[in-house]
Amino acid sequence: MEKIKNVVFDLGGVLVDLDLNRCIAAFRTLGMDAVAELINPYYPAEMIGRLEHGDITFHEACEEMRRLSGTPDVPDERIAWAYGEFLVTIPVTKLRQIEALRRRGIRTYVLSNNNPASMEFVRRMFTADGHDMEYYFDAVYLSYRMHELKPSEAIFRKMIAASGLEPAETLFIDDGRKNVDAAQALGFAESDPSFDIEGYDSLFKLVIITVHALGTYVAPERIFTYGISTIHDSDIQYAREKNVKIKLVAQVVKVSDEHFTMFVMPEFVTPAKYIYSVDDEYNGVVIRGECYDRQFMFGKGAGSLPTASSILSDIMARLNNYRYEYKKMNYIEKPDYTTDITLKIYARYKETDVQGILNFSKIHEQFISEESNYVIGEIPLRELLEKRSQLSGRDVFLANIPIFFLNRD
DSSP: OOOEEEEOOOSTTTTTTHHHHHHHHHHHHHHHHHTTTTTOOOSOHEEEHHHHHHHHHHHHHHHHHHHHHTTTTHHHHHHHHHHHHTEOOOHHHHHHHHHHHHHTOOOOEEEEOOOOOHHHHHHHGGGGGGOOOOGGGEEEHHHHHOOOOOHHHHHHHHHHHHHOOOOGGGEESSHHHHHHHHHTTTOOEOOHHHHHHTSSHHHHHHHHHHHHHSSOOOOOOGGGEEETOOOOOHHHHHHHHHOEEEEEEEEEEEEESEEEEEEEEEEEETTTSSSGOOOOOEEEEEEEETEEEEEEEEOOOHHHHHHHHHHHHHHHHHHHOOOOOOOGOOOOOOOOOOOEEEEEEEEESSSSSSSHHSSEEEEEEEEESSEEEEEEEEEEEEHHEEEEEEEEGTOOEEOOOOOOTTTTO
């Protein structure tokens, strides 16, 4: 962030955790199914769009909702409650990260499609760490006040004019692709961490390492990959209670002379492990060989100089017509990839029926509360791979509890 002087945050989906299903269910309990169909976390439609554009009042929007759904007796207060069910919480860790940015001299802003009723809920959430919303930002730009909606160019132009910020010096963080595209078109910097936090960067590196080490290529789509985008304060608290850290780990393991397995997912890491102390932009790699036991490599994986060094290396290799060789791919006897192994996992969930989706072969522990639930159990890796799409809910988080090499790393 060497040239970044400003950061502009979206609210919902970036700072404020959202629960679309909870909001839809709330409107359905009011008999307002037609309104429930309009709820969109990115781009508001019909009367919600006009409300967030500032063209109508909240009461006028409620009148339209009542007419649309044929529910004339539902009061404004109940509609405000239903819409407020969209908004879950602002984790205190995010508030403290904003404070850390401001201590470094970076100016922080909000640009949000929003409405007066929702903002009452949002402002209360910002008090979780003892401060009000204005404490965290130089300015808050809201669509209903500006009479513009993202992703229109006009809303960005108005923010630029009011704040005096330079787009090239401004990081724009939003969970709507169209909003990000609009900001980029005006010269804003973009933050899209999904390649890292969803595990894809680690996955592709794992595939390359596996070809070098074992001579076998495994297509990325055949490998179970699960990132950390849904990690929650409760998962971090659980890890602290167990005196472990949560790290996103990619691993390939030879389970026999004939077979190996590989997967990418968060893992509970104990203080005895090498990678326990690998933090921030640093990466760690542990290699175990048949004759040399373990080797540990540690270094920066991001930043201007490491990136420049890698690019220069690739350019020089290209100029000299150098090509990587994967000599082990020519070996006659190579191990085969298998998902027929058992993992021990931690699965935290709230709405998603995780125990109904996954067939645990053994359950070691389970916890149920109003806030969230978790189960710790054993499950075949192949089932995680088969059920991956059903575990994509924002209320679900999975972590591996290591059973390989327990006494060796």
